Amino acid sequence: MVDGVICGTWYWSRNLAGPVLEPGNDKVCFVAWRAVLNRLPTFQALSRRSIPVNSTECPVCGREEESADHILFLCEEAQAVWCLISQWCKVPPIYAFSVQDLVELHRYMSVPKDKAKAFHAICLITMWCIWKKRNDRVHNGAPVHVQGLYEEIKSLSYLWIKHRSKKRVTWED
Template sequence: MQWESWVPNKVNLLVWRAEFARIPTRDALVQRRIPIPTMSCPLCEVDDENLKHLFIGFGFAYGVWSFICKWCKVDPFCAFDFKDLLLLCDNIGGNKWRKKIMRGIVMVTIWVLWKTRNAKVFQQKTSRVGEVVAEVKSFSFLWIKNRSKFKNVEWKDWSDFPLYICN
């Protein structure tokens, strides 16, 4: 996995740990022999929660990724496992910074999905797809503006199409 400098370390660490299936999803907790009341996903309450289901395999995650693809003006993709998400940015054309920004947006999306899951588990807070996408847009804007060479990024332009700064 490539770490992105414009994304905070907490996001890089989460994605790195997820790549090796080292985040505490319910199936991972059961494998470590930690008793939990239910294996079902806290967001959909239909299937068992595992890494693939949480980030790829259920309707909520699919809706988030669909909006992210539309926002970034990239073709919708099909991911079969978590590592496919990390390869998404390699399949888009353009220069080095275009790929770095897209990789960072994918990482931020993973982090926001994980935060949404934790808000549901620990605070019983329910979120909608639009709220998650708005959070991805705002966090990624804040971090790219303050942690990269792109200091002149404007919110209006970023919220319409984030890859405009690489054209």
């Protein structure tokens, strides 16, 4: 490939033309891609690479070791966010066993293709926003407020989908 790299079932390129990484934002897709490959710099991953960290506990909940799976969907705060996302999108509760499950969730929905693509974008944006909040907590000591995070996800999702959709998108959609 001239402009891309194939990694398992992922296709990563500058134009993000692959089936999984379609929403079109490099930062969002990059976080999802690294999470699926278990390459996010979580405390657990840093510790495994012999990089000194004070603790491998989750900086958000402090109850479990921080892994990509934990911070993105197993942490209580992340689960609360996913619960709000499922209610907002009018889909059954979102359960995942791995980050890969979250990335591929849209493929198993019985909805029109455009709605599945929008839901896929929302899932990737949710992972990115959770990761951003985690970093804000680690580097700035900022608290993680589930409701504020949810509102940020809704706003970003609407704007990104609206500006990337070929159809006219309204808030009600």
